[in-house]
Amino acid sequence: MCELLGMSANIPTDICFSFSGLMQRGGKTGPHKDGWGVAFYEGRGCRTFHDPFPSSNSEIAKFIKHYPINSRNVICHIRKANRGKVCLENTHPFVRELWGRNWCFAHNGQLKGIKKKLSLEHFEPVGTTDSEHAFCWIMDNIYKKFPKPPQKDQSLAVFIAKLCQTLAEFGVFNILMCDSKYLYAHCSTKLVWITRKAPFGKAKLVDDDMTVDFHQQTTPKDVFTIIATAPLTENEDWHRAQKGDFLVFKDGQRKIFK
């Protein structure tokens, strides 16, 4: 299995603190030693770093831990390979372009028989994971249903939620996905999230001897949400998503379409 980490923020925010915690699970406090990757959105652009080596001693991971990249949407993944060999092209998050937007996807879980049962048309996997196949199938379906972006964002969110339901029938489907505007999350077995806003307090990492005082690092207007497969801090209350939950985040907060 793998671990996921995502962030949605109302202003460009660095994720160094949470990233530091997650990276420890890549071969040190966790068994996820088969590579890692992260995607940072900056405006319409998307910057990704991938590494097929364990994150706990990756040179690139060390660099990112100390080089704050400010972003409003981040998706990060550390991998414990189940399907597909350990190599760069099998490393999440996967990226595709649709409607002139960068779409990004990371998955925790396994999807049995998906390659045989769900065929692809426009988007094809570069690697051999069931995860990338699932992402391409989502993109294919969005493109077929909406050759151009739908007028209402709600229509898109509702459609993606349905696609996730279908995919979850193949096995475990905890995911994070971003279309540059919204951060989408589906919970199959495990997904937690926490929204931080003023008054900010201190947080202590579960996986590393590290504490941060968000009060020192933020302004009262800042709002950001961290989503992960397991709580990253030990002194905060994380919301726990339920099986089948589909969550949408924007500008640092959960967005509920009515």
Added chain:
Amino acid sequence: MCELLGMSANIPTDICFSFSGLMQRGGKTGPHKDGWGVAFYEGRGCRTFHDPFPSSNSEIAKFIKHYPINSRNVICHIRKANRGKVCLENTHPFVRELWGRNWCFAHNGQLKGIKKKLSLEHFEPVGTTDSEHAFCWIMDNIYKKFPKPPQKDQSLAVFIAKLCQTLAEFGVFNILMCDSKYLYAHCSTKLVWITRKAPFGKAKLVDDDMTVDFHQQTTPKDVFTIIATAPLTENEDWHRAQKGDFLVFKDGQRKIFK
């Protein structure tokens, strides 16, 4: 204008030496201060680094200069903005997926009126440059002509050459493009290349006080070609491509389809 650098190699090779020279032109020995980017192919995977800041004092560029990434195909670009503001999404090289392969593109030049005259269908630019528009138009046309990869690689190369001819009619079109297998280059005004193989000698950078003895760093079987918009070393003879030349490289050498 911008500067291009590409490498094709028969075994995974690091490009630290040439990269060091090019990066100096990003705000130090050259005026290309509006960002830079590089794509390294590793197997079927493609690792990209982009930065909207000048390469000569970019933290990410410094990191890559000292962290050898071995690759058989590399495309690198430093930008002097003409069209499109300075931001991450306007930074080359641009990447798209087709046939389950990563395609990568970087451009030197300007293409006047291309956005109005060449419409797009499946592939759309994320940023606002004429370069990314040209790349999307190439990808659109390849996808329409060959929904699946053609049996003969030659058919693809000949088709891409024709697309480049059309684009060159809009202005200056010096490019490097890679489809994971071949490195393609089109020369409109300036493009030089050099193939290094045994017996290897010493090379001295034009832009930095740096010399490398390839004899020490290679094996007799290594073959690699460097392609650039201007020679990077001062003591070697670079081939100079002519206006309209379309070149294909594979496994470190020029490939001429018969």
